[in-house]
Every structure is written in structure tokens, then in C-alpha cells.
Amino acid sequence: MKRRDIIKGLTILPFTGSFLSAESVFAAPRGPLVAGPNIYESIGVDPVINCMGTYTIIGGSLERPEVVAAMHAASGFFVQYDELAFGVGRRLAELTGAEWGMVSAGCAAGMKHVTAACITGGNPEKLIRIPDLAGFDKTEVVIPISSRNVYDHAIRNIGVSIITVDTMEELEKALNPRTAMIYLMAGSETSPGQKFALETIAGIAGPKGIPILVDAAAEDLTIPNIHLKQGATIVAYSGGKALCGPQCAGLLLGRKDLLMSAWQAGAPHHGPGRDNKVGKEEIMGMLAAVESWVTRDHVEKMNTWHTYLENVSKRVLNVNGLKTRFIEPEGLNNRSPLLTITWNPDQFNISGPEVAEQLAANKPRIAVHSNLSDESGNTSISVCAGQMQPGNDKVVADRIVEVLSQQHTKQKEMSPPSVNITGRWDVDIEFYSSKSRHTFFIEQDGNWIKGSHNGDFSLRDMVGTVDGDQVKISSSDRHIADNIPYIFSGTVSGDSISGQIYMGEYINARFKAMRHDQKAVRRTIKYPTSRPFSS
Structure with a gap:
């Protein structure tokens, strides 16, 4: 899948x-x-019994016994973190055939650290200024449209400008002295012969000295690594997916100098990645997961x-x-x-x-x-x-x-609507620690409604139903790499609708909508018959 x-x-x-x-x-x-x-x-x-896969929201994967044992053993001692990182980096290189390896606090954190490495080159004076990139030589990351996704927040967090391209021609034109790196999500779109084939992109980026970061979070680890062979500079994996390592760890493989700079971008060092601290236990647990992977049947x-x-x-x-x-x-x-x-x-x-x-x-x-x-x-x-x-x-x-x-009752037809909610509605939404005012513009045709939902930053279409006095409305705040669903379920009482909002991965909110009370404005309009004498 x-x-x-x-x-x-x-x-x-x-x-x-x-x-x-x-x-x-x-x-x-x-x-x-x-x-x-x-x-x-x-x-x-x-x-939960997990018959879906390695979704973070239900726990990712279960750590292998070797991983648990390594984490437990690591928890009993102190160690200097840079020395630990260098020792693990060498061992990961031996195991995988990559030039170097690094353990991060999850795959997304690793992507963030690599982005920081690409714009700073390991220079601490630049590192501590992130996300203010004023005066930086490299401030842009190029991403094909097929690789834009919810995980590229990790890259955007560094403050870089994202240049989204639709074709290989656009990609080649987008590369310039300000380009820090190219980001690709591994998949069929980057396979040989495809529109954004990694090998083809590497042939363009390599001579220009532009690194390529491949996000292979949910993939099986390949040794020798298929993405590095095809021209990737760094490849990133999740520890808590196929590898069955620590859920809060990630694995980075590739060019040593960039990974050394990426390590410096996170804890124990101060800077933009300090908030992505990976513990000694997770570092050794991730190494154990890779050790296990290479010997597993x-x-x-x-x-x-x-x-x-x-x-x-x-x-x-x-x-x-x-x-x-x-x-x-x-x-x-x-x-x-x-x-x-x-x-x-x-x-x-x-x-x-x-x-x-x-x-x-x-x-x-x-x-x-x-x-x-x-x-x-x-x-x-x-x-x-x-x-x-x-x-x-x-x-x-x-x-x-x-x-x-079991005998299931056939879903009954909707009841005739007991209300007509056509018109404008002022919608007050209660999130956990704030409130927001949205607006509905509704057209009702029997049980069916359509219209517009004006949110905090965008106007989007909405559809829904009226079943008796029960209203359900669906809209979606879509962006190139994000999508926030809004599913409103409420009860009409007079000139108000109140209920809950399901927001997908985000926590449910509450809402109360009031019919907009706007008196009709009646005035005559005079159309000027001559050109103005002032402006």
C-alpha cells in the first residue's frame, strides 16, 4: 500500500x-x-488490536525484544552524547553500507535536522539564527508536487522557502545558488522511468552540488540502500514502522559530512533542533533494530x-x-x-x-x-x-x-426537514483553548444543503443534509500539503444550530451557529451621467 x-x-x-x-x-x-x-x-x-499498519496514532509498531533489551541496558549508564552518536554512526555505516548513519527523534525530526544542515553547512553562527534566514546563502528547498505532503512541515519549520514544481523542466529551472536541497517522498513517482525519477533528478542536482533528501519513512530498509544507489544524498526512515524500533526514533543514512552537521542541529546542542531530543535509550534501541533487521528471516x-x-x-x-x-x-x-x-x-x-x-x-x-x-x-x-x-x-x-x-436494520430514509436553514449563519467555534468566528452561507433544497464555509483563512465549498432538526455539514480546508476536514453535526433550535465538529486527526471542537440578523438596506441608487470633477 x-x-x-x-x-x-x-x-x-x-x-x-x-x-x-x-x-x-x-x-x-x-x-x-x-x-x-x-x-x-x-x-x-x-x-487496540492493530489490523491497520504502522500508524503513529495507534502506536506505530511493537518494538522487537532486542530493541527493548538494548534500551533497558542503555538506561542504566551515562554516556557522552557526541561520542555515542559517532560510535553509532560508524556501526550503522558498517551494517548498511552507507557512508554514515544517524539516529534522530523520529523521521520528521531527521528531515528537519537535514534541512538545517543543508542551509548552515554545520556553521553554528547560522544554526542559532534559524528560522531567521536573513543573510543566508541557501534558503530554498525544491519539492516536486507529487512529493508535497503533511510531513514536509518538518522542512518548513526551518524557515526555508518551498519551491513546488510540476515538471522536470520546472525543477531544473528552479535550481539556483539559493537552493539548499531537493526533497522527495519515496514511492512510485520517484521510481526509474517515472516523471520525477530519483536517478534523473540526481543527474541534474549532482553536478550542481545540491543534496537530495529521500523520505522513506514507511519503507523496508534495503541493503545496499536502493535510494543511495540511485543518487540520494540522505535517506530517512522511521524507527517505529517497518524496522520495529523505538517509536520516537528515526534513522538517517548517507553522506557523512551532512549527517555530522545534522547531528549538530539537534540536542544535546542548542539551536532549532533542541526540541527534537533523542535519548541514549532510543539511539541504542534504533541501532539494535537495524542489527536485528540484517539478521531477521x-x-x-x-x-x-x-x-x-x-x-x-x-x-x-x-x-x-x-x-x-x-x-x-x-x-x-x-x-x-x-x-x-x-x-x-x-x-x-x-x-x-x-x-x-x-x-x-x-x-x-x-x-x-x-x-x-x-x-x-x-x-x-x-x-x-x-x-x-x-x-x-x-x-x-x-x-x-x-x-x-447480526441483524442490522436497514438505514431509514431521512425525515422531512422540520426547518429551513437557508441564509447566512454566524458560527462560533470553541477549540480547547480558543474561540473562532466562521460564517456559513447556506442554500437548502429539501433534505439537501450546499453553500460556502468562510473559515479563519479561506472560503471553501460545503455540502450537507437536514434530517428533521438534525443538521450535518461537511467542508474541508485544503492546502498543497495539508487538509483539515470539518464535519459539523448539530441540532436546530429556533435560529440556532449547536453541536460538535469532527476534525479528523485533530481533537473535536464544539460550535454554535446563529442565524445572521441583518435588516434589509433599502436605498435608491443614482447612476452618474457625467465624468467626475474630482478624484
Whole structure:
């Protein structure tokens, strides 16, 4: 599964956003922390069976035993951090064949440090001035449009200007003495022969001395490294994804001088990366993850994942009307097999997203992918095996069968609207520590509404429904590398609508909208018949 496809789906997956309010519906009376298998329950939080993959919001991946052991051992001693970084850098080079290695506080932090390295060249006088880049020689980062994504905030945090290009011709023209680096997200778009092939870009950037940073966060680590072979200067991985290392660690491989400058941009040194401190425990845990990766039996791992999915498939096929399909991973990104379970929603009176929501909302909680409808009109859920643990397959299969064996009531038609909300509405939104005034301009046609949502910084289209006195409105604040969904759910009472806002990965907010009370302005207009004598 492509990382970009996962990013696009973030707003519709129950576990990738604020599916629950801050006060979880599962919250139990809180007691003292109890270490052990019930550590989360001891503070009133229920864990999740992960059948989605290495999403940070549900814990990424589980650290391998070797990683846990290394972190525990490292926690018992003091060490000079630069000496530690240099020792680990050398060992990572030995293991991976790269010139040097570095451990950061996550992949995004590593991207930030590398950006700082590219604009400062390791000069502390420049480093401490970030993000004020006045007087810097290099202040621009070039990114192909296909590589713009929510993670490039890490690059923008340094204060550089982002130059987005749509074609290779534009990319070549964009490169100039101010260009600090080129950033690429690894994927099909950067593969050989593609529009923004890494090899092609390296052939242009190399002679100009412009570094290329490749973000391969969710990929399997390749040795020798495929991206470095194709011309990348630095490649960045997440520690808490395929490598099953520390969740809050990242791995950087590539050119030694740049990685030395990148290390200097973060703790224990002061400057723009001090806030991205990586501990001695995470550094050694990340090294242990790479040591384990090079000796692990990856074929056996894949066979185990297939067995999990086969067991789930056999169980659910006992339910009449369910079909299953195995999807093998392609490429290096999120390299795990999937099992897709498909059905006719008219037969079961429930959709894939609704099944996913039930699995998420009831114990034992299970996170799965879902799809509302395919080309045939069928709906589905998908089980990803990559982070399933022994015994999960039986629990997951039983829960899916339980939900899809129940009698579900066919969704009723919407009730006739009891109100007409056409017009302008002043919308007061309460975030956790601030308030904001937005505006709706609504046109209502029976149960359906459309219009405009004027937010803090942009005007966007919106659509929605009126079901009796219940209103649901959807809009989206879209940017090149970001998207904030707004799903309003409220009740109409007189000239007000109040309720909650679901905002995807961001925490839910509350709103109250009041019909705009504006008296009609009536005055005659005179059209001048001659040219003015003053201005």
C-alpha cells in the first residue's frame, strides 16, 4: 500500500483521527499505574488490536525484544552524547553500507535536522539564527508536487522557502545558488522511468552540488540502500514502522559530512533542533533494530502474516455472502499483505465504514481499514497483517463474524426537514483553548444543503443534509500539503444550530451557529451621467 494513499485516507479511518472525545467512552475509574499487560487499562484506556499498519496514532509498531533489551541496558549508564552518536554512526555505516548513519527523534525530526544542515553547512553562527534566514546563502528547498505532503512541515519549520514544481523542466529551472536541497517522498513517482525519477533528478542536482533528501519513512530498509544507489544524498526512515524500533526514533543514512552537521542541529546542542531530543535509550534501541533487521528471516515473517490472514479468511467465509481477497504488497512501502472482506451492503444493511466503527468502538477494540463502495457497489473492510500478534487472528475473525452475523436494520430514509436553514449563519467555534468566528452561507433544497464555509483563512465549498432538526455539514480546508476536514453535526433550535465538529486527526471542537440578523438596506441608487470633477 502506498504511503500517499494512506495519507489521503486519514480523514475517513476511525483510528487515524479524533474518533473518540478527549474523555473516552471507555474511561474507567482511574487508579495508580500498574505495569504489566494491563498497563493501559490501569489508567482507564483500552488498547487496540492493530489490523491497520504502522500508524503513529495507534502506536506505530511493537518494538522487537532486542530493541527493548538494548534500551533497558542503555538506561542504566551515562554516556557522552557526541561520542555515542559517532560510535553509532560508524556501526550503522558498517551494517548498511552507507557512508554514515544517524539516529534522530523520529523521521520528521531527521528531515528537519537535514534541512538545517543543508542551509548552515554545520556553521553554528547560522544554526542559532534559524528560522531567521536573513543573510543566508541557501534558503530554498525544491519539492516536486507529487512529493508535497503533511510531513514536509518538518522542512518548513526551518524557515526555508518551498519551491513546488510540476515538471522536470520546472525543477531544473528552479535550481539556483539559493537552493539548499531537493526533497522527495519515496514511492512510485520517484521510481526509474517515472516523471520525477530519483536517478534523473540526481543527474541534474549532482553536478550542481545540491543534496537530495529521500523520505522513506514507511519503507523496508534495503541493503545496499536502493535510494543511495540511485543518487540520494540522505535517506530517512522511521524507527517505529517497518524496522520495529523505538517509536520516537528515526534513522538517517548517507553522506557523512551532512549527517555530522545534522547531528549538530539537534540536542544535546542548542539551536532549532533542541526540541527534537533523542535519548541514549532510543539511539541504542534504533541501532539494535537495524542489527536485528540484517539478521531477521524476512521470508518467515511474511509467511506468518499470510497465515494470520488465511485463518481470518477461513473463518469469515462461513458467513454466507462474504467474499475475501488477498492483496500482496508491491514495492517497499508499507510492505504487508492485506485481506479484503467484501459484501453487498443491501444484503447485510451495513457498510464497511460502519463495521470498522463497530470494531473500533467495542471491546476488544480492533482497527481495520474500510471502503464505503467499490466499482460494483460492494462495501468492504481490510485487515493488514503487519502488526498483528499471535492470537490476534482468532479474535479478529470472531469479532468480524459476530458483527456481520447480526441483524442490522436497514438505514431509514431521512425525515422531512422540520426547518429551513437557508441564509447566512454566524458560527462560533470553541477549540480547547480558543474561540473562532466562521460564517456559513447556506442554500437548502429539501433534505439537501450546499453553500460556502468562510473559515479563519479561506472560503471553501460545503455540502450537507437536514434530517428533521438534525443538521450535518461537511467542508474541508485544503492546502498543497495539508487538509483539515470539518464535519459539523448539530441540532436546530429556533435560529440556532449547536453541536460538535469532527476534525479528523485533530481533537473535536464544539460550535454554535446563529442565524445572521441583518435588516434589509433599502436605498435608491443614482447612476452618474457625467465624468467626475474630482478624484
